Amino acid sequence: KQEVTQIPAALSVPEGENLVLNCSFTDSAIYNLQWFRQDPGKGLTSLLLIQSSQREQTSGRLNASLDKSSGRSTLYIAASQPGDSATYLCAVYYGGSQGNLIFGKGTKLSVKP
């Protein structure tokens, strides 16, 4: 069964810290992997998309890496800010049924001022 796991479920850090969020997937034959941010009661905002042929993607203070062989992706957030507080979701697409992304349950991040 294809599953996506995100650890930890919740994380609290002081402002300014660099942090890493983890995502692991059971089947390494992925097509792409996408990281999202979700604020309370809101929809998902796409942060980064990594294709299976890529090792990492960067956007501003965010860097996502992909290691297919080990079934892992990490989202690195540099110099965290209180505005980064949200739930971060990892989703894996295996290229099968269209739109059938397998989502993790997310990591809830709290950045304290």
Add this chain to the structure above:
Amino acid sequence: ETGVTQTPRHLVMGMTNKKSLKCEQHLGHNAMYWYKQSAKKPLELMFVYSLEERVENNSVPSRFSPECPNSSHLFLHLHTLQPEDSALYLCASSQDRGTGRTGELFFGEGSRLTVL
């Protein structure tokens, strides 16, 4: 308007009501999706429309009925729902790359549904 917009943002309905959720995308995408997000569960794909044709129905109960009149609009018609159907319903869109492979997904803000 930009991105993906959903209305209404909040909906409370009784089990015998009929209501509809609406989604509109302004990204020029050719595929649209309905996802369900329940408390403490991962997002679940409900319906997929590609080029206005339904591609996938992930064993969703018939009390949920999708409609896609064109590539920019998607509806979810609700009828005789159950309290366990209370959830956040999210619409998304993407550009189908011609091989049925999904590109980057863009989501709306969601419609929070409460069934009494």
